[in-house]
Amino acid sequence: MSISVQNISKTFKKVNAVNDVSFEVKEGELFGLIGPDGAGKTTIFRILTTLLIADKGTATVAGFDVVADYKSIRNHVGYMPGKFSLYQDLTVEENLEFFATIFGTTIYENYDLIKEIYVQIEPFKNRRAGKLSGGMKQKLALCCALIHKPKVLFLDEPTTGVDPVSRKEFWEMLKRLQQKGITILVSTPYMDEAELCDRIALIQHGKILQIDTPQEIVKYYPKNIYDISADNMYKLIESLKSFKHHYSVYPFGEFVHYTDTRNDFNPQELQYYLESKNHTNIKIKITKTTIEDTFMELTK
Amino acid sequence: MKRFIGFIKKEFYHIIRDRRSLFILFGMPIAQIMLFGFAITNEIQNVDIAILDHSKDATTQEIIHKISSSKYFKITQLIDNESSIEAAFKKGKVKAVLIIEKDFTKNLTKENNANIQIITDATEPNTANSISNYIISIIQNYKQEINKNTNVPYQINANTKMIFNPELKSVFMFVPGVMTIILMLVSAMMTSISITREKELGTMEVLLVSPLKPYQVIIGKVFPYIFLAIINTIVIVLLSIFVFKMPIQGSYLLLAFVSILFILTSLSLGILISTIAATQQTAMMISLAGLMLPTIILSGFIFPVTSMPAPLQILSNIIPAKWFIIILKGIMLKGVGFTFIWKETLILLVMTVFNIVLSTKKYKIRLE
Amino acid sequence: MKNESVIIVESLTKMFGNFTAVDTISFEVKKGEIFGFLGANGAGKTTAMKMLIGIGKPTSGKAQVAGFDVFKNPEEIKKNIGYMSQKFALYDDLTVKENITFFGGIYGLSRIQIKEKTISLIEELGLQEIENKLVGSLPLGWKQKIAFSTALLHNPKIIFLDEPTSGVDPITRRQFWEMIYKTANNGTTIFVTTHYMDEAEYCDRVSIMVNGKIEALDTPKNLKSQFQVHNMNDVFLKLARG
Numbered sequence: 001m002s003i004s005v006q007n008i009s010k011t012f013k014k015v016n017a018v019n020d021v022s023f024e025v026k027e028g029e030l031f032g033l034i035g036p037d038g039a040g041k042t043t044i045f046r047i048l049t050t051l052l053i054a055d056k057g058t059a060t061v062a063g064f065d066v067v068a069d070y071k072s073i074r075n076h077v078g079y080m081p082g083k084f085s086l087y088q089d090l091t092v093e094e095n096l097e098f099f100a101t102i103f104g105t106t107i108y109e110n111y112d113l114i115k116e117i118y119v120q121i122e123p124f125k126n127r128r129a130g131k132l133s134g135g136m137k138q139k140l141a142l143c144c145a146l147i148h149k150p151k152v153l154f155l156d157e158p159t160t161g162v163d164p165v166s167r168k169e170f171w172e173m174l175k176r177l178q179q180k181g182i183t184i185l186v187s188t189p190y191m192d193e194a195e196l197c198d199r200i201a202l203i204q205h206g207k208i209l210q211i212d213t214p215q216e217i218v219k220y221y222p223k224n225i226y227d228i229s230a231d232n233m234y235k236l237i238e239s240l241k242s243f244k245h246h247y248s249v250y251p252f253g254e255f256v257h258y259t260d261t262r263n264d265f266n267p268q269e270l271q272y273y274l275e276s277k278n279h280t281n282i283k284i285k286i287t288k289t290t291i292e293d294t295f296m297e298l299t300k
Numbered sequence: 301m302k303r304f305i306g307f308i309k310k311e312f313y314h315i316i317r318d319r320r321s322l323f324i325l326f327g328m329p330i331a332q333i334m335l336f337g338f339a340i341t342n343e344i345q346n347v348d349i350a351i352l353d354h355s356k357d358a359t360t361q362e363i364i365h366k367i368s369s370s371k372y373f374k375i376t377q378l379i380d381n382e383s384s385i386e387a388a389f390k391k392g393k394v395k396a397v398l399i400i401e402k403d404f405t406k407n408l409t410k411e412n413n414a415n416i417q418i419i420t421d422a423t424e425p426n427t428a429n430s431i432s433n434y435i436i437s438i439i440q441n442y443k444q445e446i447n448k449n450t451n452v453p454y455q456i457n458a459n460t461k462m463i464f465n466p467e468l469k470s471v472f473m474f475v476p477g478v479m480t481i482i483l484m485l486v487s488a489m490m491t492s493i494s495i496t497r498e499k500e501l502g503t504m505e506v507l508l509v510s511p512l513k514p515y516q517v518i519i520g521k522v523f524p525y526i527f528l529a530i531i532n533t534i535v536i537v538l539l540s541i542f543v544f545k546m547p548i549q550g551s552y553l554l555l556a557f558v559s560i561l562f563i564l565t566s567l568s569l570g571i572l573i574s575t576i577a578a579t580q581q582t583a584m585m586i587s588l589a590g591l592m593l594p595t596i597i598l599s600g601f602i603f604p605v606t607s608m609p610a611p612l613q614i615l616s617n618i619i620p621a622k623w624f625i626i627i628l629k630g631i632m633l634k635g636v637g638f639t640f641i642w643k644e645t646l647i648l649l650v651m652t653v654f655n656i657v658l659s660t661k662k663y664k665i666r667l668e
Numbered sequence: 669m670k671n672e673s674v675i676i677v678e679s680l681t682k683m684f685g686n687f688t689a690v691d692t693i694s695f696e697v698k699k700g701e702i703f704g705f706l707g708a709n710g711a712g713k714t715t716a717m718k719m720l721i722g723i724g725k726p727t728s729g730k731a732q733v734a735g736f737d738v739f740k741n742p743e744e745i746k747k748n749i750g751y752m753s754q755k756f757a758l759y760d761d762l763t764v765k766e767n768i769t770f771f772g773g774i775y776g777l778s779r780i781q782i783k784e785k786t787i788s789l790i791e792e793l794g795l796q797e798i799e800n801k802l803v804g805s806l807p808l809g810w811k812q813k814i815a816f817s818t819a820l821l822h823n824p825k826i827i828f829l830d831e832p833t834s835g836v837d838p839i840t841r842r843q844f845w846e847m848i849y850k851t852a853n854n855g856t857t858i859f860v861t862t863h864y865m866d867e868a869e870y871c872d873r874v875s876i877m878v879n880g881k882i883e884a885l886d887t888p889k890n891l892k893s894q895f896q897v898h899n900m901n902d903v904f905l906k907l908a909r910g
Contacts, residue, residue: 102307
């Protein structure tokens with residue numbers, strides 16, 4: 001096991017930031033902690049990177065205990081905190097050089113590891129980090145976290161505040177890093193990114209709701225979900241909520257995700273009901289369960 | 301070692317690229333010393349004084365003549381009795397009254413001990429202080445003159461303070477104070493700000509999760525400022541010597557040694573502040589309110605410690621600047637050796653060690 | 669009524685020196701519409717929005733917001749719009765009630781109006797239990813709902829939302845969108861600026877800005893079928909990658 005977390009709890013001034021959390025990450029795995037702001041993701045990251053000590057529970061990273069062997073961990077992990085922790089007044093190259101020297105290495109020693117990412121920002125190597133776009137900052141921060149060839153990489157919300165193109169490129173990079181044998185623990189509030197992980201833990205209010213592969217996790221959802229649309233979204237939601245057999249009604253992009261309390265639900269019935277409520281352009285079709293649906297069901 | 305050099309290189313980039321801090325580092329010392337040297341002098345010239353001479357003999361005439369012939373004083377009034385002293389002051393022109401006791405010459409020649417009383421208008425305490433010092437110094441000179449011709453030294457009761465600043469130039473008094481403030485500013489405030497900046501930006505998190513040991517981080521952050529503070533010391537001393545023609549009486553080596561010690565004291569305070577403050581703003585506030593103000597007010601730089609109320613006098617003892625100013629005045633103006641300032645030096649050393657021990661205790665290897 | 673345009677933008681341009689931040693954009697937004705204004709950071713969204721809410725002066729072009737010209741009557745515009753940003757919405761060190769009263773005051777409501785509005789708002793959102801709590805102690809979801817309601821205190825014709833639901837948990841996010849639908853249904857226009865494409869899915873129509881120009885403008889559904897993809901994220905990727 002590359003990361004092993006057992007019954008970790010952490011309280012800040014009465015707030016239970018992390019509550020009895022356990023999970024394991026295998027070597028070479030890309031593991032995602034998925035949850036909204038304030039779910040406890042950052043606290044877990046800080047405990048695992050030896051920046052905080054848990055009130056209860058134990059954890060090991062790369063075989064080292066996070067409290068007793070914190071020095072060894074600091075030699076073997078790469079960490080990219082939520083805010084891209086770069087020196088804004090240093091250039092791209094100077095930042096990278098600095099992080100290389102403090103880890104006792106050089107840019108060239110592990111160049112093959114960062115090459116793919118670095119070539120994208122190399123044209124701007126003399127630009128100050130503060131003047132880079134969000135996507136480029138993110139790439140530079142990743143290079144800095146990788147420069148000493150860590151065994152385990154911790155990425156805390158690496159895609160927050162980054163445009164969709166950079167986000168996509170970033171996840172492609174993570175996949176390739178994973179193939180080089182690096183274990184990656186990543187956190188994100190975006191459910192759509194969950195699908196790109198090998199396994200995920202859904203987390204809310206400091207508690208883990210479920211751990212599984214993205215493909216399996218949606219199977220925990222007990223019901224069939226229907227996409228429903230009509231001309232007036234607001235009235236559609238109102239009508240569905242007053243339908244006596246409704247189990248859940250959530251707006252979901254251009255549709256409403258609807259589930260029924262009954263197992264033998266017939267969409268036709270709902271069609272008639274909505275027509276009776278004067279809805280126009282009604283469309284009802286069964287849809288695939290998403291991780292977001294599962295998350296909502298688990299936090300309900 | 302390579303890590304350390306890499307770290308220091310990075311620190312220098314920060315300093316060089318931040319115009320504001322560059323200005324504080326190099327503009328301030330020059331601006332301050334010029335400001336104090338030229339503008340805010342409390343030198344006195346042609347001050348109106350009154351004389352109440354109870355003796356009216358040859359010796360007192362000679363003393364009065366000495367005083368009036370100096371460019372510092374103008375005798376505008378001769379008073380006959382004690383009761384008109386207050387009236388003289390109340391008119392507002394006279395800043396000091398010199399009272400010569402009865403039988404002054406007799407007391408001086410027969411008993412070798414004569415008294416002169418100086419009453420000054422203390423509504424301007426600094427001026428009053430200077431006036432009395434100036435008068436005392438003139439009388440002192442006179443005393444030395446008359447003693448040349450006799451076997452038995454005549455004694456006129458007087459203060460011996462001014463002989464160490466014979467040209468009576470107040471800029472000399474300011475140099476130690478300005479130097480103290482600058483070193484405090486550069487060392488304590490700038491380091492505490494630069495350390496808390498890393499906390500604020502989140503880079504401290506990354507530094508903590510690296511093989512760098514905490515003391516390496518601290519030394520790396522602090523080292524450039526030692527270097528800069530030393531440069532500042534040199535600049536100030538050179539300005540004093542070449543612009544203000546101030547002679548340094550004591551040993552340069554000793555001066556360098558105590559300056560470095562004081563820089564270390566200030567740095568240790570800066571580190572201590574950075575262990576408490578989470579943001580640059582807090583660090584700045586603590587440095588300004590907790591260090592700069594007491595340094596300016598309580599160190600004896602502007603207001604003499606002896607004229608402070610007792611509680612403040614006691615409080616002034618914990619201000620490192622107070623001791624450093626004493627040391628600096630000793631070396632720069634009096635030219636004393638280490639044997640005269642070892643006590644103050646020891647106090648600074650103890651303070652430094654105390655701060656460093658406290659900082660290491662408080663310094664977190666984690667975020668909490 | 670429904671076809672009345674509350675935002676009319678024609679060839680609006682903003683230059684900073686030689687750099688064209690907003691490049692001759694044109695669009696209209698209807699009353700009661702939820703309009704998504706999308707683009708990556710630096711694409712010119714914020715500059716364009718600043719011009720629309722009357723705090724940035726356009727270099728050239730025309731724009732009318734809530735019936736007022738952005739050149740001539742920016743002050744009138746400010747009176748007729750609401751604004752809620754993700755970064756700053758409410759004062760954490762004031763209570764819920766104090767916040768409502770304060771913002772009511774800013775928008776020029778009378779004391780009686782503020783009192784009435786406060787009561788109705790607290791009732792509507794079910795805030796009776798927490799009305800005297802500091803906003804800072806509330807969960808993010810609550811804060812957003814209250815912030816949204818305070819931005820509506822003066823019955824603005826248009827409300828501008830800046831990344832309203834990023835980082836919020838999925839259920840709270842749904843509740844927030846339901847509030848938006850309700851507000852839009854009452855005739856208030858909703859103008860959402862965001863670079864999160866999943867927020868775009870909820871809008872009636874969206875425009876996508878790339879390098880200062882509007883490169884696409886349609887309903888999410890039409891855009892998806894036009895680019896033959898399943899979500900707005902992919903629409904954006906196709907547009908941005910050319």
